[in-house]
Amino acid sequence: MAERYVVVMAAGSLREPGGSVVPDELIPDGVSVRCEETGTHVLHLAVASTVITRVWRDALDRGRPLNGAMVRAEGAVEQGGDESVGVEYSVAVDSAMLPEEVDALVAAVDPVADLPESLHAGIEVRRVGHA
Secondary structure: OOOEEEEEEEEEOOOOOOOEEEOOOOOOOOEEEEOOOOHHHHHHHHHHHHHHHHHHHHHHHOOOOOOEEEEEEEEEEOOOOOOEEEEEEEEEEEOOOOHHHHHHHHHHHOOOOHHHHHHOOOOOEEEEEEO
8 A cells, every 4th residue: 555645734722732833824823734844745735734724714704713623634656656646635623613514614615725726637636524
């Protein structure tokens, strides 16, 4: 089985303690990052960053601010090659929203998050769930 390259970005109540934190204009106290420094990890980090920011922004636009959000993005590279087999991501949200509101929020992000939308033309990017 191919090695999986996993990154996690988290904000607010879901932010991971002790990790690296990057500032974000939209998200108070920044976003924690768990990521190794390889090209594949950085590609997945770019997807996670775009998605977490879009989830946070869309929740604010709906008048439903989040307590926390977390995006896990991962994928693999073809064995013996350098070609990505795609990026999968999942989203977790801590909020006072009803479960169906969270489902609608997360589903609305997939077609409009900038980077995943751009990558759809070259590699497969798909949401695999949320917790």
